[in-house]
Amino acid sequence: MPRFYCPVPLATGTPLDLPPDAARHVQVLRLQPGHAITLFNGTGGEWDACVTRMGRSDVQVAVGAHHAVEREAVRTVHLLAAISANERMDWLVEKAAELGAASITPLLAERSVLKLKGERAGKKLAHWRAVASAACEQCGRNRVPQIHDAQSLAEWLASEAGRAAPPDAPVRGTRLLLSLRPDAQRLAEAANGGAGPVTLLSGPEGGLTSTEEASALAAGFLPVTLGPRVLRAETAPLAVLAALTL
Structure with missing residues (x-):
């Protein structure tokens, strides 16, 4: 139907x-x-x-x-995804909605190819929200993931640090950073046994800069790896979502 x-x-x-x-x-x-x-x-x-x-x-x-039908993932995952080039961000938003992401924040990373501001940013945001709602129509979700305004990692960290959480705000939970660091943990080891919400940070083509990564680590993000292969910027976060939500 x-x-x-x-x-x-x-x-x-x-x-x-x-x-x-x-x-x-x-x-x-x-x-x-x-x-x-x-x-x-x-x-x-x-x-x-x-x-x-x-x-x-x-x-x-x-x-x-x-x-009263709900088809949400058992685990709440909030995705901070660096904006990918061309149509890849559309694809990422669509598949993240299908896989059950609770929210998506398009991240203006230092190495992001696409730079958004002003009217163009507003049009892109409206487009991504339409992509997410269409994905929910197709996959059967009855709750559309919130697509936040595009922002830099520094802006996101500052807003999180200074935001007074409302009484019904979810527990902060686990913060994971997709990283190529040699000390990065395997996802299964860092995912806290499948309990509690997760905020997942994923970089653009070329990855986050050392400054961005250091800021994330200082804010409590744990570096995680998906193994020896280097996945594309739009593939890696979807692999983590699938592992956490399916």
Whole structure:
């Protein structure tokens, strides 16, 4: 059954005009009145729905029963991923959403090829959020990972150090840094036995600079290795996500 991300309040037994993106998707699939679909808004669970009207640019549905279905990973993983070149960042965001990342922070590393600021940064952020929501539509997740504003590692560390955690904030958990250091631990040894949340830091093509890596280590990140092969910047964090969440 087709699934659509619908980031608006949903209530059983009410008619709803779908938001533009969802309406456009329904029209692309050429669905007609009477077709059954599934809606989710990221707050938990999913809703049955039925298309009731197809306009030239709008779609109305009747919202049906809510199902408290969750398909989240057992372990919460927050990904700090240096921005990759070309389409590789899109691919990384898409696959990280499928693998269950709780949040993704695009990192403006010193060696990142793509530099973002101003209007371009805003457009890229909106694009990555759309990529993540589309991935959740496809894979069955009912909670879309939060895509944070792009920032440097120094900015992220400063915000974490100075942020007053709200009462319901998650425990900081384990911090892991993908590294080629000779003293890096194997992932299984550093992952704390599969318990508690993880913040995973992954660098760009060419890796983090020595200054960035030193800052991360000083902030409590543990260097980890995935073995003797050097994986691409977009492959390595996905390998760790798969190991931690599947």
